[in-house]
Amino acid sequence: MNDQDYTAVFTVDQTPEEAFAAINNVRGWWTGEIEGSTDKSGAEFTYRYKDFHYSRQKITELIPGKKVVWRVVEASLNFVEDKTEWNGSEITFQISQQGDKTEVRFTHVGLVPEHECYNACSGAWGSYINGSLRSLITTGKGEPNQMRIGIIGAGNIGGTLARHLTRLGHLVSIANSRGPKSLTGLANEIGAKAVSVTEAGNAGEIVIIAIPTKAVVDLPKGLFANVSSDVIVVDTGNYHPELRDGRIEAIDRGMPDSRWVAQQIGRPVIKAFNTIFAKSLLEKGAPKGAPGRIALSVFGDSLDGKATVLRLIDDLGFDPVEGGNLDNSWRQQAGTPAYCQDLEAAALRHALEEAVHERIAEYRAAEEARIKKYMAAQKT
Numbered sequence: 387m388n389d390q391d392y393t394a395v396f397t398v399d400q401t402p403e404e405a406f407a408a409i410n411n412v413r414g415w416w417t418g419e420i421e422g423s424t425d426k427s428g429a430e431f432t433y434r435y436k437d438f439h440y441s442r443q444k445i446t447e448l449i450p451g452k453k454v455v456w457r458v459v460e461a462s463l464n465f466v467e468d469k470t471e472w473n474g475s476e477i478t479f480q481i482s483q484q485g486d487k488t489e490v491r492f493t494h495v496g497l498v499p500e501h502e503c504y505n506a507c508s509g510a511w512g513s514y515i516n517g518s519l520r521s522l523i524t525t526g527k528g529e530p531n532q533m534r535i536g537i538i539g540a541g542n543i544g545g546t547l548a549r550h551l552t553r554l555g556h557l558v559s560i561a562n563s564r565g566p567k568s569l570t571g572l573a574n575e576i577g578a579k580a581v582s583v584t585e586a587g588n589a590g591e592i593v594i595i596a597i598p599t600k601a602v603v604d605l606p607k608g609l610f611a612n613v614s615s616d617v618i619v620v621d622t623g624n625y626h627p628e629l630r631d632g633r634i635e636a637i638d639r640g641m642p643d644s645r646w647v648a649q650q651i652g653r654p655v656i657k658a659f660n661t662i663f664a665k666s667l668l669e670k671g672a673p674k675g676a677p678g679r680i681a682l683s684v685f686g687d688s689l690d691g692k693a694t695v696l697r698l699i700d701d702l703g704f705d706p707v708e709g710g711n712l713d714n715s716w717r718q719q720a721g722t723p724a725y726c727q728d729l730e731a732a733a734l735r736h737a738l739e740e741a742v743h744e745r746i747a748e749y750r751a752a753e754e755a756r757i758k759k760y761m762a763a764q765k766t
Contacts, residue, residue: 390498390499391493391494391495391496391497391498392493392494392498392504392507392508392511393491393492393493393494394491394492394511394512394515394516395489395490395491395492396489396490396515396516396520397484397487397488397489397490398487398488398520398523399486399487399488399524400524401451401488402451402481402482402483402488403450403451404488404523405481405490405523406450406451406452406454406481408519408522408523408528409479409481409490409519410424410425410448410454411424411425411528412424412431412433414522414527414528415514415518415519415521415522415528415529416433416514416518417435417514417518417531417532418433418434418435418439419432419433419434419435420432420433420434421434423445424445425445425448426445426448427445427446427447427448428444428445428446429444429445430442430443430444430445430459431443431445435532438463438464438465438534438557438590439461439462439463439464439465440460440461440462441458441460441461441462441472442458442459443457443458443459443477444456444457444459446476451481452480452481452482453478453479453480453481454478454479454481455476455477455478455479456476456477456478457474457475457476457477458472458473458474458475458476458477459473460473461473463503465503465506465534465557465559465579465589466501466502466503466506467502468501468502471501471502471503472496472497472503474496475494475495475497476494476495476496477493477494477495478492478493478494478495479491479492480493490515490519490520490523492511492515492519494507494508494511497511505573505574505577505578505579506557506558506577506579508577509552509553509556509557509558509577509578510532512577513553513554513556514532517529517554518531531701532556532557533556533557533590533592534556534557534559534589534590534591534592535551535556535557535558535559535589535590535591535592535593535594536558536559536560536561536581536586536587536588536589536590536592536594537551537558537559537560537561537578537586537593537594537596538561538562538583538586538587538593538594538595538596538597538605539562539594539595539596539597540560540561540562540569540572540596541562541596541597542663542664543596543622543659543660543664543667544560544562544594544596544597544622545560545572545664546667546668547594547596547622547659547667548560548572548576548578549576549668550667550668550671550702551698552576552577552578553576553577554702557579557589557590558576558578558579559578559579559580559581559585559586559589559590560572560573560578560579560580560581560586561580561581561582561585561586562583563583563597563601563604565582566580566581566582567580568580583605583606583609584606584609587605587606587609587610587613588612588613590617591616591617591618591694592617592618592619592620592694592695592698593610593613593617593618593619593620594620594659595619595620595621595622595623595647595651595655596622596623596659597623598623598626598630598631599624599625599626599630599631599634599637599643599646599647600630600631600632600634602623602647602650602651603650605651609651610651610652610653611652613653618656618688618691618694618695619651619653619654619655619656620655620656620657620658620659620695621643621644621647621648621655621656621657621660622658622659622660623643623644623647623660624643624660624719625637625719625720625750626720626750626754626757627750627754628751628754629754629758634646636649638747640716640743640746642657642712642713642714642715642716642719643715643719644657644685644712644715645712645713648712654686654687654688654691654712655686655712656684656685656686656688656691656692656695656712657684657685657686657709657712657715657718658683658684658685658695658699659682660718660719660720661682661683661718661724661725661726661727662680662682662704662726663726666680666728667702670703670728671702671704672704673703674700674705678730679703679704679705679730679731680704680705680728680729680730681704681705681729681730681731681733681734682699682704682705682706682707682734683707683708683709683717683718683724683734683738684696684699684706684708684709685710685711685712685714685715685717685718686711686712686715687711687712692708696708705730705731707734707735707738709738716741716743716746717738717739717741718738718741719746719749719750720749720750720753720754721748721749721750721751721752721753722737722738722741722746722749723737723738723741724737724738724741725753
């Protein structure tokens with residue numbers, strides 16, 4: 387064990403024995419398929435998370451109320467080049483009484499910064515240990531909900547989503563048009579993985595497209611051709627014909643911008659995260675039930691896809707609002723009453739209903755005029 391091994395520490399009011407019992411209830415706090423006994427010395431259990439992660443652990447030490455040690459006998463991490471990085475490493479839980487508190491110290495011995503998976507794996511462990519396991523000990527309910535998320539676009543919205551989603555413990559791969567090297571600093575800072583656009587498109591359960599509308603046609607051809615139909619694609623974009631995107635005839639004729647995006651990539655999309663400024667997304671998330679909690683709406687044709695994105699919005703600290711099918715997503719396009727107003731849920735629903743379809747072009751033009759005025763003021 388050295389000081390570079392990934393370590394997480396927390397304290398709780400519960401007894402060491404209660405902490406010990408929760409640690410051994412691995413299915414209660416670690417997302418994935420787990421087979422075998424997790425609470426008997428000498429036993430082995432396997433962990434599998436879809437096609438991304440497989441590992442087999444042997445319980446080598448089990449001291450009630452004090453210590454748990456697993457040795458990773460075999461592992462295959464399909465999201466890094468060296469799939470065996472976990473092989474031979476040890477996962478330890480040390481439990482100690484600290485006054486009237488119980489301290490739990492987690493260390494993954496052998497998970498060190500020079501490993502490719504360090505950022506993603508340490509971020510995931512941080513969520514599971516400090517979040518899910520701690521919750522299981524203190525409330526009796528864990529929160530094993532990690533997902534693999536690809537983000538295409540590292541600008542204001544894409545970068546902010548990447549920052550928050552890694553904090554929540556999700557395994558985030560982020561890409562932009564300039565290549566992975568341009569994102570190394572951001573990725574290292576937030577615990578994401580810098581990848582190519584193609585790799586982000588194949589990253590996992592959710593792919594978020596956070597790029598200018600005009601850039602959608604420049605995405606790799608067939609980006610999603612071999613991606614499972616279960617993978618959810620989210621479009622966060624807003625069409626700005628005068629400021630940035632140039633004229634797109636189909637959208638100008640009334641097609642919702644996300645419907646156009648879906649046609650270009652040959653894939654259904656969910657519309658979300660386009661009605662909030664990056665600063666609000668970064669700073670204004672709040673716990674569920676908090677007064678004044680901002681709401682975000684979601685549109686799409688897949689009920690399961692929308693349900694997943696709505697849950698993600700809640701986890702990010704915003705009230706989720708179901709908006710309807712994708713053809714109705716014009717209700718939250720640029721300049722509409724619901725657009726970037728930081729509204730609470732009831733007010734957001736009212737604003738969505740208040741939008742008038744015949745005024746789409748007018749809404750957009752007014753928003754572009756506002757942006758132009760803002761940009762001009764910044765130059766003076």
